[in-house]
Amino acid sequence: MSLLSAPFQLKGLSLKNRIVMPPMCQYSVWNEDGIPNDWHFVHYVSRAVGGTGLIIIEMTDVEPDGRITNRDLGLWSDEHIPAFARIISEAKKHGAKIGIQIAHAGRKAEDAETPVAPSAVPFSQKFRTPRALTTSEVKELVRKFAAAARRAVEAGVDTIELHGAHGYLIHQFHSPSINRRDDEYGRDLALFGVEVIRAVKEVMPEDMPLIMRVSAVEYMDGGYGLDHVLELCRRYRDAGVDMFHVSSGGEAPPGSRKPEDKPGYQVAFARQIKHALNVPVIAVGRLEDPHLAESVLAAGDADLIAVGRAMLKDPYWALHAIEALDGKVEPPVQYRRGF
Template sequence: MSDDLFTPLTLRGTEIPNRVTVSPMCQYSCEAGDGLATEWHRVHLGSRAVGGAGLVLTEATAVEPRGRISPQDLGIWSDDHADALAPITEFIRDQGRVPGIQLAHAGRKGSKTRPADGSVPLQPDEGGWETLAPSDHYPYGGDEPPATRRMDSDDISDVVTAFELSAERALDAGFEVAEVHAAHGYLLHEFLSPVANDRDDEYGGSFENRTRLVREVTAAVRDVWPDDKPVFVRVSATDWLPDRDSWTVEDTVRLSGRLADAGADLIDVSAGGLHPDQQVPDGGPNYQVPYAERVRKATDAAVGAVGGITTGQQADALIRNDRADLAIVGREHLRDPYFALNAARELGMSDRIDPPVQYQRVF
């Protein structure tokens, strides 16, 4: 009998009770500059756990202050950040769900106002900061981007260490899954793509060199993450820049095996985000799932699929048809915090998921 949406998934020694995952989605809801989780984060993430999702991932959580997208981004660069996140992970676990954190560095796409304020580049005297990138020629929109430094070897070493230390803090905070964010045009993706990386050292040029940093970061996180808990890596399968020498699905398939060798247990397959000229396909149902399917066929690691997943029947079919191991649901979870509970009812599987005792009379 094939797996379905409500079959548990065990990765290493961690059991995810069902295949519904809350995708990382930035909330831009910290007090400006401090990166500390707030009541908004507790209610936002906690309500999705109440809603039945087997795995609840935080938004992109910056491993250092320069790794934020906006001053209101969530962070994990100090023990205070771990302390602020600990009550959230405790609540998620109390619901029988698994808390996960996405560790991130925005790189060249940082130092912006939040989207509600226009995503306008911020200069240092406006609360912004100098951003980091593999190369100094690469803008990402805005009339006057903040100053960017081409990273030297010390910067690269510091970033690897920042991911490692942040993983240790995340573990102290009670997270059970650590995801490395290497997608959507942020720092690690910038190193991967020849569109953003014109280096001629050991971190640029060849496929081996351009993938070196994400492999080092994945290995560093794996080194400090317990053997019985999984590490994920989110990748952009393609830059959606067909007319340029860019990152492609074939590159992603090739990288996925190397990431598995570095300690990744699941590849979270998204796409795009690197350059404003990207040609995004019409976002119909499952529009990014074929990328995940390609990766799944080529690697021993588990795979998560994203993109236009809006119904329980659709998510269930992804698992039943062996297209992915997790259905990673973003925007639909903003519309419906109880997506998993409602999917179980829609599919006639309410006996396969445990709603909170307070809600049992309706589910």
Template sequence: MSKLFSSIDFKRVTLKNRIVMSPMCMYSSLDKNGMITPFHLSHYISRAVGQVGLVMVEATAVQPEGRISEQDLGIWDEEHVPGLKQLNKEIHSYGAKSGIQLAHAGRKAELNTPIYAPSALPFNETSSKPVEMSAEDIKTTIEAFRNGARRAKEADFDIIEIHAAHGYLVNQFLSPLTNKRADEYGGSRENRYHFLSKIIEAVKMEWDGPLFVRISANEYHEQGNTEEDFIFFASRMKEQGVDLIDCSSGAVVPAHVKTYPGYQVKYSEVIRTKSAIATGAVGLITSGIQAEEILQNERADLVFIGRSLLRNPYWAKAAADELGYDLEAPKQYERGWN
């Protein structure tokens, strides 16, 4: 029996298989208003047709100043809900579950407006210098995540993922490379976790479904967070009721990263083992055999597929063929799949 094509439960949500469409920014909201467009409908629904178990929608900004670009999707306004709700109706019609990644870019926002961060440190020499967030700014942003969770529920998402990776705002608070604050949100790793802790608390006030968090489990810098720090963060998240940690890496500060097939899987394996929490593996996972090995050897509970699903919306079918698994086809495609 293929583990890749076995079901898995998170709270009251059952995924029909362990394949997740990894959240990937599409920069396709045309009028700078954060709205769903026809492209988004085609893009995400086609992967549900292709039998992905969970379709995770890209980083979606909880505040307009939290967008990575002016073309990002948004969930900072009630007007965003109908388009997202329509998207979910279609995703669900093909048997897939849907997730949304709630996000804030922090100092990595590329906008013609003031940008914000825990400390006034630009990402690199060509980036804008951010405004150091005040206590009131922090409070407002935490509330924005809460409202984003409420709107995600109204839009019928099954799973929420908090984006705490890739050098964006939550990651900026977690990392000693980017957080130089002297208040309750900076200094020790306990304090650096405080911002994420408050966001989780706020989200859970509106959301009782499965909650994932994506982290950058290697900062590729000798003065960055260590494996011990990430085990601490993961254990705290488990205590707070987080259901799965999605283990990516990098992008906190400029760094050269050596990539190779499955180069981030070891982070998923270590966190899963040492923190006893479910994890997702991501990063150059390209074949069914590779994904099956990760799951059978208990290195992760889910596999997040990114670029391979951009190349082939029917990656799940290709993986099933590779593993000799008889994947049920959408009825419209039965003649071609069987």
């Protein structure tokens, strides 16, 4: 048996293999109410049929103006719960475990009339200038993250991921180049993330792990490096994060710091966070070659492998990867003739 096909356990989360479908926005909520529809149902359930161990539902936002676009998912109302529960329940029938990424786009909210952010600094010249949140509004957003997490638990998720990467709101707060506040949330760049983590943990079952996605480095000129994110992750781990999903960039138009987009280009970041903080990590970024994914696990650089774009191309990537590594695979009984 390959490591990629081996089971994995983290607290109460038991996965049949080490393969993760990471959050990837579908921009497909046609009536703009934040409620998933049949597209999302087929999209996620088909990856469960395709053998994925952990599916993390795309960026799902805590308030309407927290969406990247008005066609994104939301969990700002109890009315959203049944549609998510339908997807989660069906996907679990095929052996997958389901997470969801809870988030707020902050200054990257493209359809918000007036986006909000830690400071009135736009993402780029093409984006609207955001309004700086008041201190009381920041505290209210912490409560909104917790409320969305509570709804996710009611919908039946097995884990929750907080989006602290790619230049969205939590990232905006912990970035020295974006957060120019002079209140407590400016003096302590990790504070907003820490408060969100603690509030979310209060509504999660004790044995349910909390994942956080982080950008290990920023790509903009003058952006933070790995030393900064290591200290952030130490704070976030101590506040209650059980696993980090390690990506990079996304905070602003990239400068000369952006690495070449080659297979495994982010693995070194995952490895350094894993070993410096003694926490499990998910590696992501051009890991669609099953042998490369296997080597990352064999080297101890990561605990789980996330495959994004390749899984958009092939809903059955997990089955095909395990077959390539092990020489055999157990597909759904309805598909055995194809294997």
